Amino acid sequence: MLSCHHCGFEVERKVSRLDSCQKCGYDLYVCENCRFRSTNTARECSEPRAEIVRDKTRANFCGWFQERQTRGGGAKTVASNEQDAARKALEALFKR
Numbered sequence: 001m002l003s004c005h006h007c008g009f010e011v012e013r014k015v016s017r018l019d020s021c022q023k024c025g026y027d028l029y030v031c032e033n034c035r036f037r038s039t040n041t042a043r044e045c046s047e048p049r050a051e052i053v054r055d056k057t058r059a060n061f062c063g064w065f066q067e068r069q070t071r072g073g074g075a076k077t078v079a080s081n082e083q084d085a086a087r088k089a090l091e092a093l094f095k096r
Contacts, residue, residue, distance in 0.1 A: 006021065009022065027059040030056060030059060031056035031062070036050065
């Protein structure tokens with residue numbers, strides 16, 4: 001299930017390039033909703049063959065787009081949940 005990157009509204013269907021969120025109107029076929037989105041890479045995309053997309057919040061023509069799956073309950077993605085857990089573990093490790 002995909003959640004809107006802006007408001008967290010859960011979309012229960014496959015999205016196409018022209019789809020927008022029913023709740024807030026933001027584009028859904030965007031890098032922010034893609035499973036390849038990675039803030040840890042220079043291009044902010046973990047798919048090496050994808051072209052660079054400047055605006056990660058606007059609809060684009062990327063052929064590598066795959067919906068980022070959420071665990072339900074809002075805009076938190078599986079990736080961000082894992083990042084939060086890793087961050088907490090590091091903080092606990094270095095805490096005095």
